[in-house]
Structures are given as C-alpha cells and as structure tokens.
Amino acid sequence: MPSAAHVDDIDDKDLIQISNKPHALLPFLQLQSATSLSRLYQSPSSCLSIFRLLDALERQLVMNLLWLESAIAQTTLGVWVFQEKKKLYDDALDMLSKLHILHIHSAKLSLNGTFKTSLRHAITGGGTTGSFGVPAEKDEKRPPMDVEGLDAYALERWETILHFMVSSGTGQNPTRPSQGVLYLLQRSGLMSNQHGSLPQITSAGFQFLLHPPHAQLWDLLLQYLHMAEERQMDLVEVLTFFFMLSTMELGREYLTENLSQTQKAMLDDLRDYGLIWQRRPTSRRFSPTRLATTLNSSSPSLPTGASTGAGAASGSQQQQGFIVLETNYRVYAYTDNPLQTAVLNLFVSLKYRFPNLVVGSITRDSVRRALNNGISADQIISYLITHAHPQMRKFNPLLPVTVQDQIRLWELEKDRLKSQEGYLYTSFASQGDYELVRDYAKQLDVVVWENDAKRCFFGTLEGHANIKSFVERRGVGGDY
Template structure:
C-alpha cells in the first residue's frame, strides 16, 4: 500500500464544506445509519458525496481487507505533511460510523463494507437499485425530453411562485404540500391576509444553483418526515436509490415500502419522478432525481436561476443606476422585478433602473443590500468583466453599491422594541441606584440622566419593579 499524503491537485479548496446531506447524517444515530448501510445504493451514493480524495482512499484501502489493520501500522504509512489531513479524514468517517471512533484496530463498518462491495461488484439482493418494469406496448415509457420538460415545469413553478410571492402573477401554483414546505423552511412567510411572501432566506435560495436548491428543500423534507410518521431511513434510502437509477428507464413500485409509496406523491410535486397517473404502479425518475449524487446539472435545459445563467451573465449596470438585462427568461425578469423598476421590455432585452422606491420595496420583503449586490455581481454581463482591471475598477459601479447600502441604512435608522419607561424618581440618588441595578442586568435600552428616566426591556420589568418595591419598603 502506498504512503498516504495529501495531493495538492485534488484537495478540496479552502472554505468548501462537505455535502449538506453528510452534515445531516452526522446527527443521526448509529442504529439509523446501520439500517441505511444495508442498502448498497445508499452506500454508493454516500461514497459519491465524500469530497476529500483522502477519505475515499481510506475507504477503498480498507474495503477489500478481510481483517482489521492496526492503527499503528496505518499511521506508519502517513507522511508528516499528511498527518493532519489523515486525522481529519478519520474523524469525518467516524462521525458517519463508517470507521470506529477510537480503537486499536482500524476497519470499515461491516455492514457498510458488505453493501459497498455489492454495489461495486453487482452482487447483493435484487432491487437495491430499483426494479426495472417490463415493457408496456400499450403505454410506452416517456422520452428523456418529455421527462426533462416535466421536471423543468414542476421546478420552475416553485421558483416562479416564490418570486411572485403568491400574487398570482404566474398562472401555475405549487401543491399545498410544497407551499407548506416553503413556509416551514423559512423561504416564504405568511403575511396579513394569509398570502405568502418571499423572505431574505428565500432570495438567497434563488442565488444558489439548482442542485443546491434541490438539496435544501429535500433536507427540509427530511426534517418533517417524523412528524408525518414516516420512517426516516426508508425516506433516505429511496432518495439515494433514485440517484442511482437510469434516466429514461421505467421502474416498478411493487418492492417499495409503504413509506416509499407515500413519497411518490411528494416527489411528483417536486418533479423528481413522473407517473402516468396517481394509481400507476410504475414511475420514471427525472434528471432531478438521477443527478442528486452527481456533479452534472439537474436541469440542463433550464435557462433560469442556476450555474449556467451565472456563468453567462446578462446584466449591465451603469453609474446612473440604469440596468440592461439581456434575457427573455420570465424567471430572471421576475427576480429583477423584486428590486428594479422595470421600464421597457423587448424580445431579448429588459431595461430598468435601481431606484430608492424599488430598493425599499425589496428591503421591506426581507432582501438585504448585500444580497442585491451579490445577485448583480453573480449575473454581470461578460462585457462588464472586460472593463474590470485587477488593481483599480470594481465590477459594479461603486456609487451604485454605496447608494444601495445607504438606502438600507435609512430603513434601519429606527428600531422599535417593547419595554417600560421608568421616571418620576424622588431623588438623583434613587435614579442612579435603580439605573445601575438595571445596567447590571443588561436591560437598559435608553437613558436620559437630565430628566431622571430610562427605558428598560420587557423581560427585565419584573426584576426592576421588585427592586424598586424592596428599596421603597426599606426606606419606609
């Protein structure tokens, strides 16, 4: 076995975090993970999620060993430069219960090892990667183009609704289960009258790639499965099994558990699977599902908010606050409408301006100035990048950035908070004595020594009132 040392060409960049699903799995019990590792498809998917090459190397080195290896022997193969990375990798694998936390012998979790071997060699029980359905001559399976169009329509319906904030600007409306999840996850919030409004987190959600957006919603879905009396391990294993299925292949639901059967309706709402009707015993995974554990884009046809649109910027911003957006995508135009006053629209061009009123409207919806600037930066036209030099000119006009932040400061000048005003003290000594006591409790929000009054927080009123009553009784 070769020595273990970090590879500078394949290490994860600084600041890059592990996949959000692995972070979620860190909080799960060993019993739940052991049940999950019984599925070869789940083990293969988790192996794909592991981003550090050193962690993958450790798994593959231990995978084909029939007996445990001494930790001292393994440590002897680690170079001095790779010691830190080696220890961090073991710690990550231990949190996933793939290797033991601390032991004199090092070996893979027996269940994980057996399932991953089956996934690689093709052994194990049938159905772990889905049960392909027999060909139906009367109802042929939909084409890949049909599946892509279906997934795109379902996914962009969710994004369109978030951008329009439930105003009915777009005819399509997500299902009530999707709306509940958007509200539960904090991406939208209920306003007066029951209408849903996009939040600051929701706008930040729109800045992410479709892959990150999808997993953010799925993690929120995993958080509520126990409330719905669903088996978390069954839900996880079905999602990971979908990621290993073949796009365009039709699968049978006969071998699915009751929890997984119930998931089919939810996954239809998100566009992860296609079914001919709700009672069908067959389903097709879409590209949203098959790309869950891969680096390929889940919606290659989409021209909406995502990696493709970020790499091909479409926004030109001038110093006079005028904005030119070279796009005809309704979703991108709707996002701009959240903080831009749109004035003219042509077949492939939208003209608008960033105004005080448009920014104040965005701020009222919970969108921050930094988020607006980040969006404009991420979607800047290539021509704007050409005008930037390394040591002088920023990408966006400084005057526009500063003015957006100043408009935000206008909104934040005043801050309201409930509390009590304490006044009419008998003497300066009494005022200072009570004020010092309130300061010790860190509940003073405002004070005016010349008028012998101060304003305290709502939570500290009982303590201050009791202190004043005790002092008054003592003086009497």
C-alpha cells in the same frame, strides 16, 4: 492487500475537492444513531451513494480497506501518509468514524461489516436486494416518457416553485405549488407569512435563489428529512429511497411493488418537486427525472441550457452573466426568462420589456421594498456581481462604487429610526421630584430616553402602571 497510494499522490483536482466543505447530507448523517446507519448500510445503493458523497481521500481510504478480511494496524496505514498531509488524513478518519463506516478499535482500523458487504455487492453486482430499483418491462401500448419529456416535466415543476417564491407579494399571480411544497418552503424558512397574508420570500429565500439547482434541491430535501419523524415516516426508508433514485437510469420506468409504505407515500411529494414522473397518481410505474438521477452526481440537475433561477449554473447565459449596471442606476438585463425577470423585480423598478431585454432602475423605493422583504443590501450587490455581463467584468471594481454605496446607505436608513410605544413623563414641579421618579423607573429598567435639562424621560408601555402607582403614592406632580 491493495496497493497503497500516498496522500501526496492525489492530484490537484482531488485536493480542491478535499478542501471544499463536505456534502450537505453528511453532517445530517453524522447526527443519526449507529443503529439507524447500520440499517441504512444494508442497502447496496445507499452505500454506493454515500461513497460518492465522500471526498477523494476518504474514498481512497475506503477502497484500500474494502477488500481486507481483517483489521489493519493504524500505524501500518499511517506510514502511507506524508507528515505535511497528516491533518487531511486525520480529518478523513474522523469523518469516516462519525459516519460509522470506519471502526477504530485497539489501534486497528476496519470497515463496518454491513457497509463493506453492501458496497462490495454494489461494485461487483452481487446480491438480489433490488435496492437499485426494479425495472418495469416495456409496454408497447404505453411507452415510457422519453428523456426530453422528463426534462421538460422536471423543469416545469422546479420553476413553478422558484417562480412562486420570487413573485409572491409582488402583485403577480404565479402558478401556486401544492400545499405540501408551500409547507416545506415555510418550514425551511425560505418563505414566511408572519402577518397572515400570502407567503413572501425571506432573506434566506433570496440567498437560496443564488445557489445552483443541485444545492437548492438538497436544501429542500434536508428539510424534508428533518420533517420525516413528525410525519411518522421511517427516516431510514426515506433516505434509502433518495439513494435508490440517485442510482436509477434516466428514461427507464421502475415498479412500485417493491417499495415500502413510506416510500410509496413519498411518491406524491416527489412528483410535486419534479423528481419523479407518473402517468397517473395510482400508477404502478414511475420514472425518475434528471433531478433524481443526479442527486449524488456532479452532472447538471436540469438539462443543459435551461434557465433555472438566479443561481443556475447550467446554461451559458447564467455562466456568462446578463446584467449591465450603469453609474446612473440604470439596469439592462439581457434575458427572456420570466423567472430571472421576477428575481430582478424584487429590487429593481422595471420600466421596459423587450423580447430579449429588460430595462429598469435601482431606486430608493425598489431597494426599500426588497429590504422590507428581508433581502439585505449585501445580497443585492452579490446578485449583481454574480450575474454581471462579460462586458462589466472588464471594469475594476466590477460594479460602480457609487451604486454599491448608495444601496448600503438606503439599508442604513431603514435601521436609523426605531419606534417604540410608551409614555413621556414631563412637567415635574421640581428637579427633586423628577429625579425621584426617574431613578425609580431606572430601577425597574423601563427608561428608554431621558433629558435631565428639560426634566423629562420616556418609559416603556409595560412600566407605566408601576410608575403611575409610584407617582400617586408619593404625590409627585407631573404630566404623562
């Protein structure tokens, strides 16, 4: 039996990981049927990838049960746990049970047999399933794309998507992503064209820009998974291919021959997202990019130092911050990245652009423009705080209070007045006539506003026909 380790023996770093929310994919997997998960667990690469997504305690429990040939009593496992950490232990058992990795039967614990066999193969190298991809032999005439080229390709595809999001509706003409990418952005609620115009970024889309590239990618891939059924794609094969990509080696070419029809159809979509590179769409080889090989990893999704949007955490500039905000609403952004400049243009009136500096002001009109696009005042303030220059971080509070308050006041202005179509009923002959018609309108629940002193009230457009008919039947005098 493997040596037992108390829950209390996990170091602080692991405890931080335990306290964090589970990976975004795990709640989705919990919703799948036991049959679908059993099919998924037939692939060693899928089992290894899911194992990596678990937190430290869940991985520890799996490893302690992996090499056991029979079930273990729950009380035996329970003595390894200190009482004050029992909730963490119970939560870990619950997560593993919902993923159908762990079976709890008759007070005994055991791993899913399919998952156990596949994970053993993944760790020991056994099996010939080809679930980790089939590497292609080297072709001297057509060498594979090198790592630098793959990084440049992934960065270009990913920034095309982000740049289109932030530049849409601003009068600029950024490179337009493929129709499939646009459909995915709209289905995920990141962009909207409710008025029949070009798609524009939404409040959810702006929040999306604040996330690091790894979280952004999984946001889109989860929506892709939700769309799989309506596109008549096998969800298990889609998941298996994602997991296969995450275990491949960066800079190597792999054959498409062992892929299913669903997975071959996915190649077109994944090229658009920058996850894979192919010499031609019909090529029988493909190379995963860093976006794909780090799907289940904590490593940066894009090359270190790349500027990949508002929420990127991969470059030193993004980690340190680049925005200086003064009390006079003047903004200085020390950046030469067009994507970051486009994000600022969503809520800042830009005045000057220099090789490494952008100067602008936060104005009532620029904030109202952002509010009309669904961006909230709190999101604007959060963005400014997240990307504040190191010099700004010496102040407390970090942002000028006057600027924060004014941005929120401009938001309140937007919500201060509400317009509604309807009819104003006035000039009644007597107080009794007014009250008779008003009370009837109240019974219909169509009164929006009333003023008894002036004998008038405002009714909705939908209730006018009934009120007019009532007035004509009763012979009540009045104007409307």
